[in-house]
Amino acid sequence: MRKNIVAANWKMNKTDQEANDFIQTFINSDSIHQLNDSKQVIIATPYIYLKDTVQAVKDIPYVFIAAQNCHQEQKGAFTGEISAAQLNSIGVTHVIVGHSERRQYFQETDSQILQKVNNILQLNMTPVFCCGESLEQRESVNYKEFIQSQLNNSVFQLSPEDFSKIIIAYEPIWAIGTGKTATTEQAQEVHQLIRSAIAKKFGINIAQSTTILYGGSCNAQNAGSLFSQPDVDGGLIGGASLVTEEFEKIILSI
Ligand code: PEP
Numbered sequence: 595m596r597k598n599i600v601a602a603n604w605k606m607n608k609t610d611q612e613a614n615d616f617i618q619t620f621i622n623s624d625s626i627h628q629l630n631d632s633k634q635v636i637i638a639t640p641y642i643y644l645k646d647t648v649q650a651v652k653d654i655p656y657v658f659i660a661a662q663n664c665h666q667e668q669k670g671a672f673t674g675e676i677s678a679a680q681l682n683s684i685g686v687t688h689v690i691v692g693h694s695e696r697r698q699y700f701q702e703t704d705s706q707i708l709q710k711v712n713n714i715l716q717l718n719m720t721p722v723f724c725c726g727e728s729l730e731q732r733e734s735v736n737y738k739e740f741i742q743s744q745l746n747n748s749v750f751q752l753s754p755e756d757f758s759k760i761i762i763a764y765e766p767i768w769a770i771g772t773g774k775t776a777t778t779e780q781a782q783e784v785h786q787l788i789r790s791a792i793a794k795k796f797g798i799n800i801a802q803s804t805t806i807l808y809g810g811s812c813n814a815q816n817a818g819s820l821f822s823q824p825d826v827d828g829g830l831i832g833g834a835s836l837v838t839e840e841f842e843k844i845i846l847s848i
Contacts, residue, residue, distance in 0.1 A: 596803045598821070598848040599761065599828040601636035601722060602835030603662060603690060603809075613643040616838055617650045621657070625842040629656035633848055636688050636722070637835075638662045641676055648685040660688035660722065663696055666709035678713040688720045690830075692748065694767045704747035711749060715756050722761045722830065723749050724809070725788075729768035737766075738787055745791055754796045762806045763830040764788060769810025771832060778819050781808045785825035814843035821847050 608616065617637075620626070629635060638660035639647050651657045665675035681689060691714070692707040707723070714721045725744040727737035741764075749760060764784050769776050776784075785806050793801035808820050809830035820826055828848050835841045 595632070596827060597631075597805050598633045599636060599805055599807060600634075600817075600841075600845045600848055601638065601660065601688075601690075601761075601763070601807060601828070601830045602841060603638045603693070603830055603832050604640060604836060605662065605695070605832060606640060607836055608640070608643070610643065613639060613647065614650075616836075617647055619838045620841070621651060621654050623838065623842050625845040626654055626657060628846070631656070634658065635845060636660045638688070638690050638722075644681065644686055645684045652685070658687045659685070660690055661686050662690050662693065664689050664691075664710055664714065666706045666713070668713060678710070678717055678719065682717040682719055686719065688722055688761075689714045690722045690724065690763075692724045692744075694724060694726060694765060694770060698767075704744060708748040708751055711752065711760065712756075715752075715759060720759060720761060722763055722807070724763045724765050724830070726765040726767055726770075726784075726810070732766065732768055738784075741784065741788065742791055745788070745795075750791075750795050754800055757792075757796055758800050758803065760804075762788060762804060763809050764806060765809035765830060767810075771811070773811050775811040775813075775816050775820070776808070778823055781820055781826055782823040785823065789825050812844070814840050814847075817844045817847035 634656045636658045648659045661681045664678045691710045696702045711721045727740045731737045731740045805827045807830045812829040813834040
């Protein structure tokens with residue numbers, strides 16, 4: 595079902611105490627009272643805080659804890675890595691996959707990302723699949739083809755049933771952590787393009803029920819106008835998700 599979602603991506607930020615303070619402040623805030631089946635929050639913490647945060651929100655409806663990544667293999671000799679099954683075993687429900695920082699700094703490929711998505715789905719968890727173009731691609735005007743190829747090479751290989759279980763995040767790389775947000779028109783253009791591509795591949799019903807989030811310097815000031823676009827169903831928020839008051843204001847915009 596298409597939902598409005600605000601998802602936090604803490605990346606490699608916060609100490610244990612800071613993570614705990616954030617979660618305690620958040621679960622005692624008014625923002626959680628306006629959540630419902632179609633307005634949800636996901637918080638992607640570093641791996642080491644997942645177990646505690648899952649426990650902390652377990653009685654808070656419509657608030658879910660995500661991992662920021664998982665390894666593509668199911669188990670084995672991959673020192674330092676974490677599998678989807680391990681995340682599942684501690685109650686994690688969502689996993690971000692294919693974030694541009696993973697693609698850029700860890701050379702993740704579309705086929706590895708697809709393998710991760712398949713593992714996550716097999717365990718009945720929800721992948722939050724990220725796609726988006728670099729500044730160079732945006733300026734060379736072939737960004738639309740690039741985004742289409744990211745979809746074709748990964749999540750468009752899924753069955754319609756599996757595809758209908760994923761969340762998509764459009765994150766133009768030039769907007770991530772740069773303070774340079776996409777305009778509402780730029781965001782809507784690509785979200786519409788993604789939804790049309792889904793309709794072409796999987797049919798209009800699946801396209802209409804897919805949640806597509808925007809990510810890239812989204813904050814309390816610009817969230818309202820971005821989320822008001824017809825194909826923008828919420829946001830994946832990095833920097834602005836680190837401070838509870840700012841994050842709560844963003845939640846009030848969905
Ligand atoms: C992100 O990394 O997913 C992101 C959107 O970061 P920021 O909001 O800081 O641009």
